[in-house]
Amino acid sequence: MGIKSLFGLGSKADRKGVERGFLVFENTSEVIRAERVLRESGRRVRVMGPPPEIRTGCDLVVEFALMDGLDVLRELEAAGVAPLDLVPVESPLLKPVDMYQVKDFGAQLMVRAANMKITVDKSSLEIVNVSGGGCPDVPFLAGELAGRRLGDAPRPRDIGHTLCGYALDLAFEEIKRLCL
Amino acid sequence: MLVVAGTVPDPDYPLVCGEVLLEGAHVSVRGARAEVNRGTPALLAAAVLAARVLDRPGPTAWLVGDTGLGRGSRRLYAQLAGSPGPQGVGVFVFHYLQPDVDWHDRVLMAVQDLPGPPRLVADAGFMYAAKMSGQAGAYDLFTPDAGELAFLADEKAPHPFYTRGFVLHEPERAPGHIARAFEFGNAARCLLVKGAVDHVADSRGVLAVIDEHPEEAMEAVGGTGDTLTGLAAALMDSGLDTVRAAVLAARANRLAGSLAKPTPASQVLEIIENIPRALSAVLAEADLEKA
Numbered sequence: 001m002g003i004k005s006l007f008g009l010g011s012k013a014d015r016k017g018v019e020r021g022f023l024v025f026e027n028t029s030e031v032i033r034a035e036r037v038l039r040e041s042g043r044r045v046r047v048m049g050p051p052p053e054i055r056t057g058c059d060l061v062v063e064f065a066l067m068d069g070l071d072v073l074r075e076l077e078a079a080g081v082a083p084l085d086l087v088p089v090e091s092p093l094l095k096p097v098d099m100y101q102v103k104d105f106g107a108q109l110m111v112r113a114a115n116m117k118i119t120v121d122k123s124s125l126e127i128v129n130v131s132g133g134g135c136p137d138v139p140f141l142a143g144e145l146a147g148r149r150l151g152d153a154p155r156p157r158d159i160g161h162t163l164c165g166y167a168l169d170l171a172f173e174e175i176k177r178l179c180l
Numbered sequence: 181m182l183v184v185a186g187t188v189p190d191p192d193y194p195l196v197c198g199e200v201l202l203e204g205a206h207v208s209v210r211g212a213r214a215e216v217n218r219g220t221p222a223l224l225a226a227a228v229l230a231a232r233v234l235d236r237p238g239p240t241a242w243l244v245g246d247t248g249l250g251r252g253s254r255r256l257y258a259q260l261a262g263s264p265g266p267q268g269v270g271v272f273v274f275h276y277l278q279p280d281v282d283w284h285d286r287v288l289m290a291v292q293d294l295p296g297p298p299r300l301v302a303d304a305g306f307m308y309a310a311k312m313s314g315q316a317g318a319y320d321l322f323t324p325d326a327g328e329l330a331f332l333a334d335e336k337a338p339h340p341f342y343t344r345g346f347v348l349h350e351p352e353r354a355p356g357h358i359a360r361a362f363e364f365g366n367a368a369r370c371l372l373v374k375g376a377v378d379h380v381a382d383s384r385g386v387l388a389v390i391d392e393h394p395e396e397a398m399e400a401v402g403g404t405g406d407t408l409t410g411l412a413a414a415l416m417d418s419g420l421d422t423v424r425a426a427v428l429a430a431r432a433n434r435l436a437g438s439l440a441k442p443t444p445a446s447q448v449l450e451i452i453e454n455i456p457r458a459l460s461a462v463l464a465e466a467d468l469e470k471a
Contacts, residue, residue, distance in 0.1 A: 019279075019312070019338045066338065067250070067279065088338070103399070108444040110400045115327035115340035119400040119444045128445035131218070131402035132325065134304030134340070136276045137248020139219030140189035142402050146217075161248035162278070163341040 021066035023076070024054055024085040031060040037079045038064065038072065054087055063089065067135075070161050100174050109179065113170035118145070120175055125150045133164035141168055150176055181268045182227060182417040183298070184410075185242040185260060185306075186220025186275035187252055188212075193245030195255050197266075200241045202228040205449055209241050218403030220275045222448050223303075226410030229455045230432075233463070234418040239410075240266060250278035253305075257283035264290045269298040271417045273409065274306035279339070284309035288318060299416055302368065303409045311366045312338055319368035320422045323409045326351045326375050333357035335364040351375045355386050370422045372412060374405050378430040380423060387423055390430040393438035401437075403448030408433040411459065428466060432459040 025031045031047060038045045043064060050061040062083075064072055069086055076082050101112040108128060110119040116138070119129040126149055130142035137160045145153050157169035184200075198210040206213045207224045214221045220243065227239045242260065246252030256277065264272075264287065272291055284306065291298065299320040302310045307322050311332055316322070324332055331340040333356075354373050358381045361367040373379040376399065378390040398404050411432050415425035433451075436458035440450045 105444045110444060117400060121445060129400045129402050131400060134276065134308055135248060136187045136246040136253060136278055136305060139276065140247040142218055143189055163339045165248060167341050
């Protein structure tokens with residue numbers, strides 16, 4: 001699954017007030033397996049027909065809470081049933097922010113992806129700051145990453161839970177690519 | 181009274197409500213301590229110090245542990261929707277909470293029923309929920325950064341991770357994005373847009389541009405937006421109108437940053453320590469300007 005299409009845009013909350021997304025799979029048997037995995041972990045998901053824009057040969061998708069994207073992805077990958085794509089319920093063709101901004105402070109390098117920024121000391125490769133974002137895993141992730149060397153730090157996508165966590169993971173991977 | 185609702189990045193942190201004490205590098209509410217590094221504890225530390233300068237009571241906080249799973253946020257939402265008290269709230273700030281439109285709506289209704297009602301400030305996750313609920317106009321102040329402003333400006337975006345291609349996260353586009361956010365009803369009555377240059381705006385457009393004491397390194401320092409929100413809320417609680425409070429908060433936060441002589445590796449506590457001096461200087465300057 002491509003990074004750019006990991007999450008999509010949903011402009012309207014469902015009846016429970018949570019943004020919804022679709023998980024798209026290669027075939028129907030994967031849809032059924034994914035539904036079982038997610039239901040067994042207590043998630044509220046539904047199997048539905050996909051909108052025309054995202055029909056890929058499978059005529060079913062799994063609807064889920066978009067904000068839980070990282071957790072859902074981890075569970076499905078662990079179960080060996082990773083989706084082809086995660087897209088929004090309302091506007092499935094719209095894509096997430098797709099840009100990195102790099103700022104070189106001399107001794108430190110900062111990379112921004114979407115609303116998240118990570119800064120690394122270029123000589124020691126220590127993560128010196130994490131900023132931006134507004135989901136509650138941001139302060140948690142910052143606490144877990146700051147002060148650790150880039151090569152030793154956990155990936156945000158492995159310990160984060162939200163879209164901000166995913167954006168930080170993009171910045172993290174990019175700064176690793178630039179520094180390591 | 182200033183009340184702040186937010187989270188602490190510790191799953192074991194209890195749901196508490198009470199006066200906020202600043203104890204060195206920690207804030208404490210009813211004995212539950214949280215490190216001041218970023219997020220709601222940084223907002224609270226700034227608000228405590230600002231209240232001292234303003235000779236006001238310190239903030240009261242609703243806090244709960246949440247590391248992003250949303251369980252703590254939902255516990256707090258349930259509490260606030262049922263009983264958002266205490267009495268006598270003048271300013272209510274909502275901060276790092278898991279975005280959830282349904283809970284947002286219930287909490288907003290409960291808070292609007294408080295006597296007053298209080299002026300409302302939203303930042304971080306709760307601002308995302310406020311925008312998505314379609315009730316942004318119920319708030320007195322949002323404090324977005326450039327990326328969050330782009331999210332407010334894109335009426336279809338559910339999160340700052342998504343904005344359409346024409347809504348770029350570029351600070352120089354702030355005036356246009358501000359206008360668009362108001363046009364589609366996705367702005368609070370006042371916006372304080374934080375960045376290399378801060379903008380204060382309402383539905384008429386940009387009212388103030390604050391660019392003094394530029395410190396490029398501040399962008400990298402986590403928590404500087406949180407301290408700005410804490411300053412603005414404390415100034416509102418002192419009786420200032422929202423626009424005036426936003427302008428003075430921006431000036432004080434920038435000066436505090438400058439006094440700390442920050443590098444990209446600085447921690448927000450170094451900036452917070454300079455808030456009393458910076459706010460005192462900004463208030464004195466404002467008094468002179470008035471005179």
